[in-house]
Amino acid sequence: MAVTSDTIAVPVSSKAARFRVCATTGLRIDLSAQTLIKWNAVAGIVFLAIGGLLGLSVALTRWPAVHLLPAEWFYLALTAHGLDVLLLWIIFFEIAVLYFAGAVLLSSRLAAPRVAWAAFALMLIGGLTTNVAVLQGGSSVMFTSYVPMPAAPHFYLGLVLFAVGALVAVGVFFGTLVIAREERTYQGSIPLVTFGALTAGIIAVFTLASGAIILIPTFLWSVGIVNAIDPLMYKLIWWGMGHSSQQINVSAHVAIWYAIAAIVLGAKPLSEKVSRMAFLLYILFLQLASAHHLLVEPALSSEWKIFNTSYAMYLAVLGSMIHGMTVPGSIEAAQRAKGLNRGLFEWLRKAPWGNPAFAGMFLSLVMFGFLGGISGVVMGTEQINLIMHNTLYVPGHFHGTVVAGTTLAFMAITYLLIPLIFQREVRFPRMARWQPYVFAIGVSGISLFMMGAGTLGVPRRHWDITFADAAFKFDFPDTAYLMLGLNGLAALCAALGGLMYVIIAVASVFFGKRIEEAPVRAGIKPKIAPPGAAVGTYGSAGTLHVPGTIVLVGIFFIAFVLYYFVNWKYLAEVWPLR
Amino acid sequence: MAISPPAEHIWWHQPIHREELIWIIVAFLWGLVMFFMMIYWHAFGQQNLSNETYRITPEAFAAKTQAMIDTYQVRDDNGIPVVKPPAGGDVYLMGRVWMWYPHLEFEKGQSYRLHLSSLDYQHGFSLQPVNINLQVQPGYEMVLTLTPGEAGEYGVVCNEYCGLGHHLMVGKIYVVER
Numbered sequence: 001m002a003v004t005s006d007t008i009a010v011p012v013s014s015k016a017a018r019f020r021v022c023a024t025t026g027l028r029i030d031l032s033a034q035t036l037i038k039w040n041a042v043a044g045i046v047f048l049a050i051g052g053l054l055g056l057s058v059a060l061t062r063w064p065a066v067h068l069l070p071a072e073w074f075y076l077a078l079t080a081h082g083l084d085v086l087l088l089w090i091i092f093f094e095i096a097v098l099y100f101a102g103a104v105l106l107s108s109r110l111a112a113p114r115v116a117w118a119a120f121a122l123m124l125i126g127g128l129t130t131n132v133a134v135l136q137g138g139s140s141v142m143f144t145s146y147v148p149m150p151a152a153p154h155f156y157l158g159l160v161l162f163a164v165g166a167l168v169a170v171g172v173f174f175g176t177l178v179i180a181r182e183e184r185t186y187q188g189s190i191p192l193v194t195f196g197a198l199t200a201g202i203i204a205v206f207t208l209a210s211g212a213i214i215l216i217p218t219f220l221w222s223v224g225i226v227n228a229i230d231p232l233m234y235k236l237i238w239w240g241m242g243h244s245s246q247q248i249n250v251s252a253h254v255a256i257w258y259a260i261a262a263i264v265l266g267a268k269p270l271s272e273k274v275s276r277m278a279f280l281l282y283i284l285f286l287q288l289a290s291a292h293h294l295l296v297e298p299a300l301s302s303e304w305k306i307f308n309t310s311y312a313m314y315l316a317v318l319g320s321m322i323h324g325m326t327v328p329g330s331i332e333a334a335q336r337a338k339g340l341n342r343g344l345f346e347w348l349r350k351a352p353w354g355n356p357a358f359a360g361m362f363l364s365l366v367m368f369g370f371l372g373g374i375s376g377v378v379m380g381t382e383q384i385n386l387i388m389h390n391t392l393y394v395p396g397h398f399h400g401t402v403v404a405g406t407t408l409a410f411m412a413i414t415y416l417l418i419p420l421i422f423q424r425e426v427r428f429p430r431m432a433r434w435q436p437y438v439f440a441i442g443v444s445g446i447s448l449f450m451m452g453a454g455t456l457g458v459p460r461r462h463w464d465i466t467f468a469d470a471a472f473k474f475d476f477p478d479t480a481y482l483m484l485g486l487n488g489l490a491a492l493c494a495a496l497g498g499l500m501y502v503i504i505a506v507a508s509v510f511f512g513k514r515i516e517e518a519p520v521r522a523g524i525k526p527k528i529a530p531p532g533a534a535v536g537t538y539g540s541a542g543t544l545h546v547p548g549t550i551v552l553v554g555i556f557f558i559a560f561v562l563y564y565f566v567n568w569k570y571l572a573e574v575w576p577l578r
Numbered sequence: 579m580a581i582s583p584p585a586e587h588i589w590w591h592q593p594i595h596r597e598e599l600i601w602i603i604v605a606f607l608w609g610l611v612m613f614f615m616m617i618y619w620h621a622f623g624q625q626n627l628s629n630e631t632y633r634i635t636p637e638a639f640a641a642k643t644q645a646m647i648d649t650y651q652v653r654d655d656n657g658i659p660v661v662k663p664p665a666g667g668d669v670y671l672m673g674r675v676w677m678w679y680p681h682l683e684f685e686k687g688q689s690y691r692l693h694l695s696s697l698d699y700q701h702g703f704s705l706q707p708v709n710i711n712l713q714v715q716p717g718y719e720m721v722l723t724l725t726p727g728e729a730g731e732y733g734v735v736c737n738e739y740c741g742l743g744h745h746l747m748v749g750k751i752y753v754v755e756r
Contacts, residue, residue, distance in 0.1 A: 071742060071745065072742055075739070075742060075744075105581050105582075140742070141739075142739050146699070146700050146738075146739075148698070148699060148716060149699045149700070149740070149741065186583050187583055187587075188583040188584060188586075188587040189583055189584050189587060189588075189589055190583065191579075191580060191581050191582050191583055191584070192580040192581075192584070193580050193581050230717070231700055231715050231716060231717065232715060232718065258580035258581075259580060259581055261580065262579040262580040262581045262582075263579075263581060266579060267579070267580070268579050268580065269580055270595055270598055271592050271593070271594050271595060271598060272584040272586070272589035272592050273589055273590055273592050273594060274594055274598050274602070275580075276589065294713075296627065296711060296712045296713050297713045297715065298631040298694075298713070298715055298718040298719070298720035299631040299715075299718050299720075300629070301629050302620060302626070302627065302629055306613070306616045306617065310609075310612065310613050310616070313609055313610060313613045314608075314609030314610075314612055314613060315609065317605075317609055318602070318605050318606055318609055321601070321605040321608075322598075322601070322602060322605065325598065325601045326598065329597075329598070330580070377612065381612065381615070381616060382616045382619075383616065383619050383623060383625055383626060383627075385711075386625060386627075386710055386711060386712075387709045387710070387711065388711065389702075389711040389712070389713065389737075390702045390704065390711055390713070390737040390738055391704070391709075391711060391737060455709075456707075456709075457704065457706045457707055457709045457735070459702065459704055459735050459736070459737030460737065461737075461738075461739040461744070462735075462737070462739075462744065462745050463744070463745040464745045465745075467745065467746075467748055469745075469746060470745065470746040470747070470748050471656060471658075471677070471746070471748070472655070472658075472733070472748045472749065472750055473733070473748060474706050474733025474735055474748055476706070476707075477707070544595055544597075545597070546597060549597075550597055550601075553601060557604065557608070560608075561608070564612065568615070568619075571623075571625050572623070572624065572625070574625050574708060574709065574710055574727075575625075575708055575710065575724060575725055575726055575727045576624040576625065576724075576725040576727070577624070577625045577626060577627065577710065577722055577723065577724055577725075578624075578626055578627075578628055578722065578723045
């Protein structure tokens with residue numbers, strides 16, 4: 001398929017791929033990319049449905065008045081919950097996003113579709129293998145599978161296969177970028193959303209390689225070939241996968257925020273330079289986050305902990321804080337350009353709140369910042385971690401990032417992918433209007449109430465904080481029980497929102513009304529390619545004011561600073577340690 | 579738009595808007611404040627980890643713990659020895675499935691060098707309701723100096739998952755007036 005220099009003007013090879021032209025956006029879509037996006041997204045949604053249900057059973061067990069599952073099932077369900085939603089749902093959907101941002105947004109053919117199918121098969125086989133291992137009962141080791149607690153060999157083997165498959169899929173995405181450039185399917189630089197997806201892809205290489213590097217020896221250990229795995233080394237490298245994979249999510253969902261703002265509102269980044277540099281900060285510094293899990297560990301020095309946990313002086317946090325301003329800023333600028341200029345917030349009040357793609361995206365943005373972002377930085381402070389490590393505060397934090405942030409953003413973009421990629425109308429539009437709100441209310445409850453219980457010392461991954469069967473007991477305060485009850489209610493609400501999403505997605509994909517398309521053709525330029533002069537002026541200093549956004553980030557900043565120092569005060573009240 | 583190539587080929591030449599620039603500077607400075615706050619706390623705060631750690635085998639740690647129990651045991655809690663070591667001395671606490679061993683008695687306001695290790699899997703030392711949480715690793719002996727603040731009975735909950743009996747693992751630390 002190589003393109004020689006004399007044929008470069010005429011992209012011969014792209015004629016081999018079959019394209020259609022999207023009637024809504026004018027994008028040229030490679031049919032094999034379209035099918036792969038579909039199947040990766042569908043696989044992700046299936047694992048979301050399974051993992052979400054398991055999550056509900058975990059929350060209902062933690063609710064002392066309900067205490068749904070027996071202990072063995074609780075630990076099994078918790079292991080499978082982490083695996084299915086944190087790894088399988090998110091990575092499958094991310095692969096779909098990468099193919100979308102690579103092939104579709106660049107109007108290019110997908111590199112090596114057969115290899116992409118092989119990657120899909122590897123990921124699916126790997127994911128199913130590990131699920132089987134967990135369901136067989138001998139591998140309730142939690143998603144993190146800390147050594148020396150052993151799991152069945154196929155538990156690790158499945159994870160390795162999945163990681164390798166995902167790595168290959170990321171390679172297909174990189175190949176697609178190379179092809180698009182060589183065949184000149186776009187002019188100039190890649191779009192910001194593709195740039196964000198590329199960031200996610202680069203971080204994914206580091207992440208998945210870390211996973212393979214630690215899980216292959218652990219697999220060998222489980223079958224008796226390797227003698228021992230050092231538990232600290234395991235943790236350090238495993239979190240190179242475990243935490244960095246969350247940074248893939250951040251890059252991917254920030255790219256989705258920009259994409260939804262662009263597609264729904266025609267928003268353009270305030271400044272390409274600023275937004276792209278913020279993504280670059282992710283690539284350079286996010287990988288240090290393994291340290292977040294090692295702050296109260298023996299054997300590591302405080303110098304190491306401080307440098308790494310702060311992403312080298314909070315430079316990756318800086319990236320997120322920049323996106324947290326430029327995304328709403330670009331929306332405000334687009335809305336003001338349409339004449340919604342009254343007061344500070346007319347642009348926000350009159351935003352399309354009834355459009356689930358926009359509503360989900362904006363809720364994801366706000367909750368990621370306020371719930372997941374602030375709590376993550378506070379918990380990741382070396383000394384403050386002493387009063388939070390391994391309490392329910394930890395899952396409270398990451399349900400604010402991964403569920404309220406990433407999952408909600410992925411749900412939001414689904415409402416755009418259904419017409420664009422699946423070529424179907426969204427079924428149950430009235431239910432779809434409500435879905436992001438129901439899910440967001442539930443998830444914010446889960447996040448807040450778990451953090452609340454965590455500050456009272458309630459441990460994570462714990463079946464029974466009443467210690468009914470234990471030889472010795474500790475009485476947690478009544479407030480802790482109240483928090484766990486409220487967490488159960490919030491989980492019911494989130495599960496309802498998740499169920500609505502799955503119903504809408506499945507019904508639309510399989511039974512939605514078909515959207516008629518222009519006939520399949522090759523070599524057509526996308527409609528939306530060259531931005532007009534009006535939007536081209538966003539970035540020019542002096543022409544743009546986003547006072548509403550300034551107020552929003554001001555509120556965020558004050559909340560951040562106050563919460564940060566309140567936690568130092570809590571720490572100062574703890575018994576002296578040195 | 580963010581889904582199409584930037585208007586200017588070399589996007590680096592695009593100007594940065596003043597409102598964006600101010601936010602970047604504020605966020606960057608805030609990052610520095612948070613970074614130096616951790617260093618400041620090492621110099622002036624009371625809650626820091628010593629970073630003192632030794633490699634040790636489970637057998638050796640169990641032997642040290644047993645030697646302490648043999649010397650300083652004062653009573654027992656349903657078969658688990660309660661140890662009252664001298665103030666300022668070395669105290670050993672080991673985690674194993676699914677108990678903390680032994681139980682400890684401290685005097686309020688005195689300092690103790692607490693040694694933590696695990697005999698099997700990873701465990702989580704979670705002192706409640708004080709809410710001090712430390713990771714306990716097999717093969718590593720972590721040492722820190724602890725100064726109990728108030729008299730009372732405290733629970734040591736395990737907060738690292740350590741198998742199907744994880745929720746049964748609760749130890750005790752008693753703090754008495756001098």
